[in-house]
Amino acid sequence: MTPKVAFVTPRYGPxxxxxxxxxxxxxxxxxxxxxxxxxxxxxTCAVDHITWDDVLAPGDSVLNGVTVHRFRSASGRVPExxxxxxxxxxxxAQATETEARRxxxxxxxxxxDLVDALRAGDADVVAFYPYLYYPTVVGLEAVAxxxxxxxxxxxxxxxxxxxxxPTFADADAICYHTxxxxxxxxxxxxxxxxxxxxxxxxxxxxVEGGRSGADILGIGDRPYxxxxxxxxxxxxSAMLARFFGLYKERHPGPLALALVGPVAASIPDHEDIVLxxxxxxxxxxxxxxxxxxxxxxxxxxxxxxxxxxAWEQSVPVMVxxxxxxxxxxxxxxxxxxxxxxxAEFEIVLERLxxxxxxxxxxxxxxxxxxQRYYQxxxxxxxYAAFLTAVCQRxxxxxxxxx
Amino acid sequence: xxxxxxxxxxxEATVTTATTGVEEDDRAYLTRVRAEIDEEVRRRRxxxxxxPQLESELEALFLQHAPLGSTRQELHEVxxxxxxxxxxxxxxxxxxxxxxxxxxKKSIRSMNFWYLRFITHQISQFTTAVSRSLHILDHxxxxxxxxxxxxxxPPSVVVDVAWAHRPEAWWVPTVTAELEGCRRRVLxxxxxxxxxxxxxxxxxxxxxxxxxRTDRVAAQELGDLDLRDESVLDHLEAVQAGALGGVVLSGxxxxxxxxxxxxxxxGAVTALAPDGVLVVHSLAPSSWDAADAPPEADxxxxxxxRPGTWAHLLDGxxxxxxxxxxxxxxxxLVVGRRHAPPPEQx
Numbered sequence: 001m002t003p004k005v006a007f008v009t010p011r012y013g014p015x016x017x018x019x020x021x022x023x024x025x026x027x028x029x030x031x032x033x034x035x036x037x038x039x040x041x042x043x044t045c046a047v048d049h050i051t052w053d054d055v056l057a058p059g060d061s062v063l064n065g066v067t068v069h070r071f072r073s074a075s076g077r078v079p080e081x082x083x084x085x086x087x088x089x090x091x092x093a094q095a096t097e098t099e100a101r102r103x104x105x106x107x108x109x110x111x112x113d114l115v116d117a118l119r120a121g122d123a124d125v126v127a128f129y130p131y132l133y134y135p136t137v138v139g140l141e142a143v144a145x146x147x148x149x150x151x152x153x154x155x156x157x158x159x160x161x162x163x164x165x166p167t168f169a170d171a172d173a174i175c176y177h178t179x180x181x182x183x184x185x186x187x188x189x190x191x192x193x194x195x196x197x198x199x200x201x202x203x204x205x206x207v208e209g210g211r212s213g214a215d216i217l218g219i220g221d222r223p224y225x226x227x228x229x230x231x232x233x234x235x236x237s238a239m240l241a242r243f244f245g246l247y248k249e250r251h252p253g254p255l256a257l258a259l260v261g262p263v264a265a266s267i268p269d270h271e272d273i274v275l276x277x278x279x280x281x282x283x284x285x286x287x288x289x290x291x292x293x294x295x296x297x298x299x300x301x302x303x304x305x306x307x308x309x310a311w312e313q314s315v316p317v318m319v320x321x322x323x324x325x326x327x328x329x330x331x332x333x334x335x336x337x338x339x340x341x342x343a344e345f346e347i348v349l350e351r352l353x354x355x356x357x358x359x360x361x362x363x364x365x366x367x368x369x370x371q372r373y374y375q376x377x378x379x380x381x382x383y384a385a386f387l388t389a390v391c392q393r394x395x396x397x398x399x400x401x402x
Numbered sequence: 403x404x405x406x407x408x409x410x411x412x413x414e415a416t417v418t419t420a421t422t423g424v425e426e427d428d429r430a431y432l433t434r435v436r437a438e439i440d441e442e443v444r445r446r447r448x449x450x451x452x453x454p455q456l457e458s459e460l461e462a463l464f465l466q467h468a469p470l471g472s473t474r475q476e477l478h479e480v481x482x483x484x485x486x487x488x489x490x491x492x493x494x495x496x497x498x499x500x501x502x503x504x505x506x507k508k509s510i511r512s513m514n515f516w517y518l519r520f521i522t523h524q525i526s527q528f529t530t531a532v533s534r535s536l537h538i539l540d541h542x543x544x545x546x547x548x549x550x551x552x553x554x555x556p557p558s559v560v561v562d563v564a565w566a567h568r569p570e571a572w573w574v575p576t577v578t579a580e581l582e583g584c585r586r587r588v589l590x591x592x593x594x595x596x597x598x599x600x601x602x603x604x605x606x607x608x609x610x611x612x613x614x615r616t617d618r619v620a621a622q623e624l625g626d627l628d629l630r631d632e633s634v635l636d637h638l639e640a641v642q643a644g645a646l647g648g649v650v651l652s653g654x655x656x657x658x659x660x661x662x663x664x665x666x667x668x669g670a671v672t673a674l675a676p677d678g679v680l681v682v683h684s685l686a687p688s689s690w691d692a693a694d695a696p697p698e699a700d701x702x703x704x705x706x707x708r709p710g711t712w713a714h715l716l717d718g719x720x721x722x723x724x725x726x727x728x729x730x731x732x733x734x735l736v737v738g739r740r741h742a743p744p745p746e747q748x
Contacts, residue, residue: 155469169642179631192640193587193673195610195628239463246460299468322468334432342460343443343452351439358435365428373624385626393608 002384003391004038005031006123010109010133012043012068013056017230017262019303020130020152023177023201025066027127030202030380032065037384040067042118042135044109052076052109069117073109081106085157092160100163104134111135115142125391127175130302132158137167146172146390153185154300155324165189173390175199175383177303180324195393197386202376203308206289209282213290216283217258217274224256224274225318225349226291228284228306229298231263231275236297236320241267243297243345248272250346255353257295260287289313292359293352299323308374311335311366316359318348335366447482458486477540484536488529490522560592560615561653561696563685566733569597573735576726577650577681580737581607586647586675591634592654594618596627603627607648612637635662638669646673652683656690656706657698664715671719671740680721680738682712689732712736 009024016022024041031037045054054072061068084103088095095103114135118126119142126143128136130152140147149171153159168174168189174196176182186192214221225244231237237259244257245268257273267275279287288294294310296319304326307317311333319326321340330336337352339345352359373379446452452460461483492515496507511518565571577598581588582605590598593611595618602609610628613619619631630637634654649670655663670680685706690699699705707715709725713736716723721738728734 182630183632186637186640190640190642192632192637193589193642193645195587195608196630197628198623234467236467239466242463243460320468324469334428337436337439341443341464342457343446344439347439347442347446351435361428361431365432378624382624382626389626 002035002037003124003387004040004122005387006118006121006126007039007041007129008043008114008118008126008135008139009041009129010044010052010111010135011046011049012041012070013047013063015047015056018049019301019305020150022305023152023303024127024129024150026201027380027383028066029064030376031384034377034380035384039065040069040121040123042069042071042114042121042139044073044111044114044135045070046073046076046109050077069114071111071114071117074112075105075110076108078106078108081108088161089157092157093162095161097162100161103158103161104137104163107133109134111138115139118143125387127387128171131164131167137163140167140170144395146393146395148173148175148387148390150175151181151185152177152302153181154302155184156300159184159188168194172393172395173197173386175386177201178325178328180328181302184324195390197382199379199383199386200303200374201305201308202379203305203312203370203374204376206285206309206313207282209280209286211283211286213258213287216279216287217256217276219256219274222254222256223292223353224258224290225293225295225353226258226260226287226310227295227297228260228288228309229296230261231259231265231267233265234298234300235265236299237265238267240295240297241270241273243342244273245270246342247346247349251350255292258287258291260284285309285313288315291315293318293349296320296323296326298326301326304329307336308366308370311363311370314360314363314367316352316362316366318345318352329369333366333369335362335369337362454486458483461486477536477543481533481536481540484529484533488526488533490525490529492518492522494518559657559698559702560613561656561685561698562594563653563696563733566683566685567594567597567653569601572729573683573726573733574598574601576735576737577683578602578605578607580679580681581605581609581648581650584608584647584679586645586678588648588650589637589641589646589673590650590652591637592618592652593629595622596625596629598650598652599627599629635666635669638666638673641669641673643672644675644678646678647675648679648681649674650681650683655682656685657696657702657704659702659704663704667715667719671716671721671738674740676740678740680716680736682736682738683733684712684736685733686728686731692732709734709736712738 007024007028009021011018011021012025028039028041032039045056045058046052047055052073056070058070058072084106088099088103111134115138118139123145125146127148127150128140129150131149168191171194174194176196176198177200179198182198227240229235258276260276260279262278263275288310294315294317296304296307296317299320299322301323302325307326307329310317317336319330319336319338321327321338327338330338337348339348494511496504496511498504498507578601584607588602588607588609590609590611592613593599594613596611599609599611612630612632612634614633616631619629622629674680687706687708689695690705713723716738720740722741723736723738726735
């Protein structure tokens, strides 16, 4: 008999933009669809991770075979958060436990009902995604069955706050996106002995929309580079736009940049930069397929599905050199190059745009990497085997008595 | 830069370079591309390709959201930023979008210039002094690094001995018997392809493995065993104190320097629960001089301890030991159990 799995994630649903939340949904749905497991999700009614406003209806529903229990939040992010965060972020490891606990509550969403329901649930194993929020920290303390933590951790100040130390230490198993994430977590929290797996996510088959990328962008037959994801300063979008603008000043020509995704940053108008806003799944795949290069400028990624989606279509990538997970993807696969300054950005882009052989070579390496490690059927079977072993092992690393 | 590989089929496993005509595999090709990019960056910087102020602005933009613990940058690279920002300009920009705004700003600037110049001059003097001292530090650090490299003890390598590191080896039944029934996790390092972890798992022991040899672990990384490509020392230092039921070290100690061997031992003992078991499999010193000795016997400045040395060392770490020599004297097994409180916990 297969275990019953509960996922706990502060936001859940197709309307939610967020790497960790999307990952939780994908794992839940693939476990249901491909392994036939019973999966339920405990989440809030929120869509926005800043306000945590209750937008979706509370109660139970079924989404793609997964039962979703939604709960209202007692509070979202409160104004006090910003003062506290500003004060703690310069030396987060030195914060007191009281301060750090307050930071957690001020960050929201405080979900007392969710935790109560989780405690009363009948799941055999609970997976928490990501480490950063109240439902994970308090929920992990509350449940009696084995707990799997999916940290989705970046090297950010919050990771060093003492309130998260028990979250990592008490998890019965940890599921990482990349080995770089594992190294980071083990460096900050001494949890190397905890059973773990480096899993990542599967890449879905490309959805063919049948249009050319340049046609979607309305740029005629100009070549372009693409960056997919939320257009946000924290994601490096403003930096990319500035770098690309300067590149074009120094390398006049037809090359354009497409920023594809919801726009949450102010990007100055530039004749060579196209902001598409949100596009359909088919348009996204078409845009990536026809790009010369896909750029991931973000320094704070724990996995980066968009990098793998580019490789699925044999498109080479450029990533931020200080982002260990995306750089690790490039180093392991040989499917991309990285930049740690404008000088490197300029030379890498110049080289990639002028060298079709290099692009093809990198794209092929990336494609092979995705085929080997990130195909759903094999990946979800690995995850199911991992969860089964976690259940057999039982709580706190002790073997379950049979 | 050359368009050396234009026309190359993406599916090909090798590429012919225009410069040498020699076929390269993918890895070597990408390493070369990366090196060419790095060289070009150096060349352009040396030529002053970008004005310092502009480069400083771009670097600040890049680093704005860089991770706290990013260790990818060199000190001399960051110093370029410091240099570019060292001069504090008292000449405030006066452009304005409002009519007459520029004139007003210019007047204010003229009135305050003597004051601003006095302040900024002092700040610039300070930042320049800081920058200079950092450059001296960087220079001295580079010199020191060069000197240290000459006498550096190479990082510990795993000794691979086919006759000793396999499931049929004489010492494996002893280890599995010692650890059978262990309720906590058991670490094997260096685990290779997981051969001992598999043997432990088959006996219901919750084993996992660590090995710094990427290729060994990579071959098994999609399997069901918990095997990790990590430095053994880094791993032990990231284990919660008292968390493990057993630590088995094989092929790890023989080629480690004394300091590193000590840290490995201390790390292993600290990681063990009070009732935990430490197992060390080691080649005998005589094996280091034998004709079939592993190449590390010649390469590294280390040699296996004599069995009695383990008893001495482990006793100092609060453990009582049992040493079992191998049947032909080529290797031996040390089993240690704690008989005193553990060393100071991390």
